[in-house]
Every structure is written in structure tokens, then in C-alpha cells.
Amino acid sequence: MALAIFVLVLLIGYELLHGSRLSLHQFGWRFLITRDWDVLNEKLGALTFIYGTLVTSAIALLIAVPISVGTAIYLTEVAPLRLRQPLVMFVELLAAIPSVVLGLWGLFVLVPFMRDHVDPSLEKLLGFLPLFKGPIYGIGFLSAGVILAIMIVPIITSVSREILRSVPGLQREAAYALGATRWEVTRIAVLSYAKKGLFGAVILGLGRALGETMAATMVIGNIPNISASLFAPGYTMASVLANEFTEAVSGLYLSALFEVGLALLGVTLVVNAFAQLLLKTFAGPTIKPQH
Amino acid sequence: MKQLMLSLLGGAALLAAQTGANAQTLINGAGSTFDYPAFAKWFAAYAKVDPGVQFNYQSIGSGGGQHLLLNRTVDFGASDAYMTDQAMAGAPGKILHVPVVCGGVAIAYNLPGVPHLKLDGRTLANIFLGKITKWNDPAIAGQNPGVQLPAMPIIPVHRTEGSGTTWIFTGYLSSISPEWKSQVGHSVSVNWPSGVGLGAKGSEGVAGQVRQLPGAICYVELAYAIQTHMSYAAMKNAAGRYTLPTLEAVSAALSTAHVPPDFRFEFPNPPGPKVYPICGVSWVLVYQHPDDAKRAKGLVKFLRWAVTDGQKITPSLDYAPLPPNVQKQILAELDTITY
Secondary structure (H helix, E strand, O other): OHHHHHHHHHHHHHHHHHHOHHHHHHHHHHHHHOOOEEOOOOEEOOHHHHHHHHHHHHHHHHHHHHHHHHHHHHHHHHOOHHHHHHHHHHHHHHHOOOHHHHHHHHHHHHHHHHHHHHHHHHHHHHOOOHHHOOOOOOOOHHHHHHHHHHHHHHHHHHHHHHHHHOOOHHHHHHHHHOOOOHHHHHHHHHHHHHHHHHHHHHHHHHHHHHHOOHHHHHHHEOOOOOOOOOOOOEOOHHHHHHHHOOOOOOHHHHHHHHHHHHHHHHHHHHHHHHHHHHHHHHOOOOOOOOO | OHHHHHHHHHHHHHHHHHHOOOOOEEEEEEEOOOOHHHHHHHHHHHHHHOOOEEEEEEOOOHHHHHHHHHOOOOOEEEEOOOOOHHHHHOOOOOEEEEEEEEEEEEEEEOOOOOOOOEEOHHHHHHHHHOOOOEOOOHHHHOOOOOOOOOOOEOEEEEEOOOOHHHHHHHHHHHHHOHHHHHHOOOOOOOOOOOOOOEEEOHHHHHHHHHHHOOOEEEEEEHHHHHHOOOEEOEEEOOOOOEEOOOHHHHHHHHHHOOOOOOOOOOOOOOOOOOOOOOEEEEEEEEEOOOOOHHHHHHHHHHHHHHOOHHHHOHHHHOOEOOOHHHHHHHHHHHOOOOO
């Protein structure tokens, strides 16, 4: 089975590579660091899309990780037993909302709210940072990041909850026996035991954020743009594929879109490898469960 | 991916062919979203004229329509931009352009408290070039005396995918502004000035963005502007008058067009006091020598009907009817199709 997945990834990679050979030949590696997306003159580069994908995913993680892990801890350690099941159901319901519906909600509810309330207050409080300067449309990196955060919260929460639940009761009991408070038990006995698993949950969420298409497309603004301001509109790799694939007629243009897909696969692999490395370096050995 | 899409489409067509009774001929088409409302109405009405044929039209966009026609996946394509000689060079046979509808491109905007606005082409070009950035800019205020224009930023919204509406719009701006012509160009997808405005997919996507974003302006097929209750600007025509994209104004524009024998024409900023300056036609693309005689026969019969009797239906969808002399010219072209 594991081999089948490996073969599948290889096949997808091969198909993308095959489709993008024209563009690879024409632009070479500069494709990845070129900002232009000039379809008419066929000067194409993916940098703006890579930037958009990374920035929106980073915002999504910044917002979603504390909320998800906090929710998971609450659900396994703190919440009264009879409350747990209904709350879990709500979280899973959130995961079941189709992304196009979230996108519509984003466009008609979230975007006006961001434009009228969130963005102006951010500008007032943190306007000295280049991140929160510039004209406010409501549509842009920040709104896309928020939508992505909403989409990955249920995934990270569900997986985190399973991981926290799998922490042996003995761990907790031992900590209590040493006179630890509830918070100390959670921190020392549960979280440090589960951190590797929690990290994995975050990576799963990140994977979804990187590849999410419809919801991000509807609120990001869809123009190739690199800007320090999070209020500015941009474009993600998945969005440009969704928007332009069906109408790309010229061979080179189509091939360049294939290469964007290839770059998306590459970015996902690099981010995952980097995360693994981070985990190996900082997480240290996991405490083996006692039997 | 392309193969996958094609095979999916083919599969859908096959399924439809099998479910549609054996006696019926199924004709497949794909392309423009601009035309789709007209096709939907025509297919329904035509079922009474000739119950023997059934249509399956996929509104995937003009570019996609051309692509599928070149691969002979569909019996006809539909496009709001005509095919260049270069694009047709790879075709397995001669492709004919059959104009079927003519429509105006509305300049719709979202400006609370300003239901009527007048613009000229140069101002419009400068807005989309990012050179005019505020609604109370003297260039706009000068054309709209007595209108209270807010000091709001202008957010131009354009189509992200290759679109016939973009083709008509950029054709108009290229005819007016040399700067537009050299910097942005005239095509189904162009090099939009970087950092200006927003993009959205499809007519409905653009309309949706503009509706929820005060200060936004876009170009959109007239029917979408009317259906979503957006305000749209009166544009200054070549004679110096401001006109709205009414049926009469679009028809007047079409009547000025010089129609060449191969029907590949456009008429940006036409002369005359009554015309609306941003209009275009949309074509059905067919092979002159189709490979399936039965389907070709049904298709030609339908097209003859669409460009004559069908033209009486389309005004209710805000398309201008084709003038009688053009209808006659098209019928003569359809006679050259052999099967």
C-alpha cells in the first residue's frame, strides 16, 4: 500500500514534468524566481504564486495552530465529559463544509468585515509595520489566510485530539502523583509526550492550506503581486491553475501552468522535508510508552 | 490533465448520447460563456422546430471551445474572439466563423450614491492602467458635473482567464489609447498592469467582486450587469455623445461594421451619434467539411434557424439582433458547408 502511494506521487510528478517540458526548456530554473506573468508576450514566472501560497499558508498556520491545539487540549483534558461529544461533532461539521461555500461566505461576509473592522484596527495598532500598511480592499493575503485558517482548524483539531487521547493514562496519573497541577500535568505529561504527533497534525493542516484552491481564489484578489502589505491582493499557485487552466490555448502558456503545478508539488515536498528536519532537530526523542 | 478533461467531457457526451433516444441526433458544442444564455434559450425553442436533434453545450470559455474544436472533440465551438490564421493553421480542416449574437460590454461599477456616471475611453484606459486612482479625480469629475464623487480609491476588476469579453474590452481601449495598445495589448488574456486592481474568474466572478466592493469597477457582458442590478456607465462614443449599452445603441454599432466575407471582424469605437462604443459579436465555429454527415446536417439546419428566427428571441436576453443583410450573408456561407 505504502509503495502504491509512492508510485502515485512519482506518476503525478512525471505527468507534471512531461506537461511542463516546453516551459522548462524555455525558462529553465529562472521560472521559479521570475516575477512576470505576461501571457501575451509569453514571459512567465511563478515567483508571485509561490510567494502567495507561502504567505497565506503561514498566516493560516499562525492563526490555526494555537486555536486547534488549544481546542484539542480543552476537549481531551478540560471539558466536562458530556460536553465533549457535541463539541467534537461541531468541529467535524466545520470540516465538512465544502470549500466553495466557505469561499462564498468569505467573499460576502468575511471580506466586508475585514475591510470595515479588522483591517482598519490592525492598521491603527500595528500600522508602523510594513505588514499592515497600504490601501485596504478587504480582499487580499490576510483574508485568504483567515479563510485557510478556518479550513484547517478542524483537521488539526481532530488529529490533535486523537493524539492527545492516545497519551497513556499512566502518564497523567504519574504526574498527578508527583503533585502536579492540572496545567502542569497537561504541559509536562501530555504535551511533551505528544509533541511529535501534534507536529504531524500541523503538517497535515499545512498540506491542506498549501493546496487549497476555491476558497482562497475567491478572496485573494487573483493578481500576480508581491507586496509586504498583508492587505494587498495576490495570487496562489492553486488559484492560478484553477483560474487559467481551462482557457490556456497556447502551448507554452499551458506548459507554464503545468510547471506551476510541478512547483506546487515541489513546494509541498520541500516544506514537508523541512518540517521533518525541524522535528528531528528540536523535538528530541519521544518518551516510549510504558507497558 | 488535458486528456483527463477531454475524456471526461467525451464520457459525459457518450452517456448523454446513450440516454437520448436512439432516433435523436446529439450535437456537441463547447465554448464561450458570453453566448451561453442565448444557446440555452435557443436549444429549448428549437426542440419544437426540430425534435430530432438534441444539443449538449459546455460553456467552458472561448479558449477551451477553440481547443476542443481543433481536436474535433465537439461538433461546434463558440468564441467571442475570432481565431487567428495562426490558430487555425493546425486545424484538420477549414473552419468557418458564423456570427450568432451581438452584445455590448457594460462598464459596471459600485459607487454608493452615484447611480449615473459618464466616462470616456481615455479615462477608462487610465483607470485600468492605474493612472487614475481616486473617484474624485478631475478627469472623472469634469465629465460628471453636479455628481458628488467620493474620494474613494478606484479598484478595477478584470477577468483572470482568457475571455472574449476581455478581447472586446481591450480592443476598444487599444483603439483609443496608444499607451494601452503598447503596454497591455488586445487579446483574450492580456498583460494587466501589475499592482492595479483585482482579478476574478468568469463574468459572474467579476460581477460578484464588484457588488461587494465599494469603489470597484469592471467590464462585463451587459446581461450580467442587468441581472445583478449593478449601475453601469454611459460611455462617450466617437461622435462625442454619452450612450448606454441599450439594444438600440448596440444595434446601431453593429450596423456600422464592415462585415468581411470570412466574418472575422470587430468594430471598436464605431462612428455615429447613437452607437455604444464597446460592442462585439460572438461566433459559432464549424468545419466546412464536417466528418459526420448526420450531425452536420442537423447543425447546419439549427444554425440557419438561429441566425434568422432565433434572432427574434435574443433581444429578450439583451443581445442585438443581426441585421437582415448580415443574416443573408451568413446563410450563403452556411450553404458552402458540405457533408
